[in-house]
Amino acid sequence: MKESEFWPYRRLAATIILRAIADILAGPGRLGGEQIGNYRSALRFLKTSWFETLAEAVNIDPESVRGIFLDKEKRRQAVQASKKRATLLKQVL
Secondary structure, eight states: OOGGGGHHHHHHHHHHHHHHHHHHHHOOOSTTSHHHHHHHHHHHHHTSHHHHHHHHHTTOOHHHHHHHHHHHHHHHHHHHHHHHHHHHHHHHO
């Protein structure tokens, strides 16, 4: 296949990656809503070898993307845990 014949597949790979990023940026939403499933699925996707393959197909460093978005999730979880502790502390006091 010529290089130009790969373009539709690269475009598809980029679209899949962009959808996952959009779901992560949208956040988990309300518990029980559809968005929380999309959010969790997108985070899991970033940890797969399939993500690595797609990212490499469109010349994206998969580890850089993981670093940005998985670190963001860790920070979000830390903030959420801090808020819960503050709420519990207020109830005790």
